[in-house]
Amino acid sequence: MAASGTDQPDSPRQDTLSHGVACVDRALRAHRGGAELVEQRADGEVVLRLTGMCTGCLFWPATLAGTIKPLLEHSVGGPVPVSIEGRRVSEAAMARLARLAPPLRLTEHLTR
Amino acid sequence: MIDGIHVFDNVIHAYDLSDENLRPDRADAVTARAHMVGALGPPRRQDPAELSRAWLADDMYSLVFEQSSTDLAMAQVVPIYDWYTNWFAPVNAQYELARKYPDRVLFCGGVDPLYEGLDAALAALEHQVTEMGARSIKFYNGHVEGSWACDDPKVAYPLYEKCLELGVDVVQFHKGIPFGDQNMETLRPNDLQKAARDFPAMKFIIHHLAYPYVDETISIAARFPNIYLALSGTVSLFMIAPVRMQHIMGRLLYEVGSAKLLWGSEAALVGSPEPYLRTFMDLAISDELMDGYGYPQITRADKEAILGLNFARMLGMDLARAVASASPIPGRP
Numbered sequence: 001m002a003a004s005g006t007d008q009p010d011s012p013r014q015d016t017l018s019h020g021v022a023c024v025d026r027a028l029r030a031h032r033g034g035a036e037l038v039e040q041r042a043d044g045e046v047v048l049r050l051t052g053m054c055t056g057c058l059f060w061p062a063t064l065a066g067t068i069k070p071l072l073e074h075s076v077g078g079p080v081p082v083s084i085e086g087r088r089v090s091e092a093a094m095a096r097l098a099r100l101a102p103p104l105r106l107t108e109h110l111t112r
Numbered sequence: 113m114i115d116g117i118h119v120f121d122n123v124i125h126a127y128d129l130s131d132e133n134l135r136p137d138r139a140d141a142v143t144a145r146a147h148m149v150g151a152l153g154p155p156r157r158q159d160p161a162e163l164s165r166a167w168l169a170d171d172m173y174s175l176v177f178e179q180s181s182t183d184l185a186m187a188q189v190v191p192i193y194d195w196y197t198n199w200f201a202p203v204n205a206q207y208e209l210a211r212k213y214p215d216r217v218l219f220c221g222g223v224d225p226l227y228e229g230l231d232a233a234l235a236a237l238e239h240q241v242t243e244m245g246a247r248s249i250k251f252y253n254g255h256v257e258g259s260w261a262c263d264d265p266k267v268a269y270p271l272y273e274k275c276l277e278l279g280v281d282v283v284q285f286h287k288g289i290p291f292g293d294q295n296m297e298t299l300r301p302n303d304l305q306k307a308a309r310d311f312p313a314m315k316f317i318i319h320h321l322a323y324p325y326v327d328e329t330i331s332i333a334a335r336f337p338n339i340y341l342a343l344s345g346t347v348s349l350f351m352i353a354p355v356r357m358q359h360i361m362g363r364l365l366y367e368v369g370s371a372k373l374l375w376g377s378e379a380a381l382v383g384s385p386e387p388y389l390r391t392f393m394d395l396a397i398s399d400e401l402m403d404g405y406g407y408p409q410i411t412r413a414d415k416e417a418i419l420g421l422n423f424a425r426m427l428g429m430d431l432a433r434a435v436a437s438a439s440p441i442p443g444r445p
Contacts, residue, residue: 056335058367061406086369088408092399 012076017046020075024068028054035068038085045081046072061089061097070103114181114389117412118431120420121185121385123220123284123319123344123376124176125201126209128166133196141195144292148200149381167380169209176379177216178443180386183420183435185379188250188284189222194257195292203236207244215438218427220284221246225267226258234274241278247427248282248317249275254290254298261298263306272311282315282426287329288322289345301329308336315426317374320345326360334367340426341368343418344376350391355398362397362407370414374423392419 012020021037028034033054038047048068050060057063069082113119129149134141149163176182187209192200203222210219221240223233240246249271253260260267262285275283285304290296301322308316319342322329333339341364349357364373375392377385393415397407424431 056331056367086371087367088365088369089406090402090408092403093406 012078012080014040016076020072020080021046021048023075024048024071025051027067027071028052028063033057033063043081045083047083047085049085050087060084060087061093062101065094065097066101066103113183113435114419115393117393117416118420118435119180119182119184119375119385119389120423120431121176121182121377121379122317122342122374122423123188124172124185124217124379125188125190125381126167126169126172126205127190127201127380128196128198128205129164129200130166131164133166133198133202135195135197138195140292144195148291163381167205169205169212172209172380173213173216175384176377177213177441179384180377180379181389182377182385183438184216184218184431185377186218186220186248186423188220188248190250190286191222191224191227191252192255192291193224193227194255194294203240203244207240210245213439215434216441218247219245220248220250222250222252223271224252224255224258225271226255226260230267230270234270237271237274238278241275241280246280248284249280250284250286252286253303254286254294254296256292256294259295259298262303263310268307269310272307272314276311276313281313282317284317284319284342287318287320288325289320296324300325301332304339305332305336308332308339312338314338315340317342319376321360330363330367333372340372340374340422342374342376344374344378347377347385347388347392348382350388350395354391354395355401357395358397358401358407359405361395361410362401362405365408365410365414366406370410370417371422373418375419389419 017040018037021035024035032052034051035048036051038049040046054060054063064082064084072082073080129145134145145164176185187206188201189203189206190199190201207219210217221237221244223236225233227233237249253262262268272283287299287301290299301318304316304318315338317340318329321341323346329341333341377388379385382388395410397409401407402409420431
């Protein structure tokens with residue numbers, strides 16, 4: 001099972017989700033990276049593709065836990081399970097990230 | 113089919129390792145053959161005399177289909193001429209295997225632009241595709257003498273252009289695992305990066321994880337959407353070094369993803385693919401490695417993708433339908 005967050009949220013509307021992904025993409029572009037929406041699965045899981053300098057980056061789990069997931073959830077207003085196309089990491093690694101490196105407090109400007 | 117999963121082997125070879133195929137002008141041909149059998153052969157050594165022969169279509173059918181769970185396979189030419197008169201895995205032997213068992217075996221041609229020149233390679237490539245039904249082309253760019261770069265616009269690119277022109281959009285490369293005394297650096301995978309950039313419509317398969325250039329290979333496959341990895345030449349590690357294989361598979365799943373990995377047995381040199389298939393099906397990443405290295409667990413869906421779905425998708429095939437319509441294999445339920 002992908003370590004993507006296993007909450008059971010109501011699926012965000014498509015336009016809300018698109019806006020959230022655009023916010024994530026913009027934030028990652030600050031580091032020459034990016035993200036784009038691949039699909040939203042029937043179970044609500046949002047699958048993203050990493051682009052730019054994020055492609056092939058070894059540290060994608062930190063970006064997922066620290067930036068992508070919190071920013072997307074802040075943007076859509078609720079918990080969203082997120083995974084990265086073609087990438088998986090252990091639950092243990094994600095749990096450790098959550099424990100040792102919680103996401104930074106988000107500022108409103110990132111989701112406008 | 114193994115445990116309900118279809119098996120589409122990306123690479124088998126009807127080798128010609130006979131004495132008659134050894135080049136008489138190469139004093140090191142016998143040594144090189146022994147090295148190649150050792151490098152790609154099974155962990156439990158068969159009699160070298162058993163391997164050092166020409167493998168015929170019926171031998172291969174028995175080995176791959178009657179003695180294992182494999183459903184479909186691609187027979188690949190290997191254009192290694194350094195020690196072999198008629199190449200390591202000759203064109204006609206692979207073609208004959210596919211011709212004789214067309215619903216089980218696909219033909220992968222092979223050419224070399226420096227063997228008899230680029231024009232001859234282009235003509236052979238066109239013949240193999242249009243007259244012999246090649247679905248893919250195999251390249252071997254590293255030689256003792258006459259190596260070429262996979263991103264050379266004058267030597268390599270015309271071959272890719274010809275492939276695309278003929279409707280072949282899957283090309284394959286032996287990378288890493290150098291043989292004999294050839295320079296190993298010519299078999300680094302790095303020269304496929306520019307090629308993959310310049311030919312986005314082409315799918316490039318790197319074989320053998322380009323061992324020992326595994327780090328580079330993983331980085332390249334992780335970053336280029338049109339670069340895929342065949343596990344060929346590494347399947348023996350499932351038996352020899354299972355924890356190491358957990359590391360390799362864990363890294364591949366973490367950084368590359370199972371959608372870009374292909375099962376490749378390298379039969380006949382490994383013997384029957386069956387014990388490797390069984391070991392792969394039994395593979396699990398340990399809790400210790402998942403915790404310490406962040407590797408995800410390998411799932412049944414991963415194994416299903418790796419064992420056949422990925423390669424079928426690359427070739428535009430419906431795997432279940434292809435298997436269902438193939439002739440029955442004697443002894444199989």
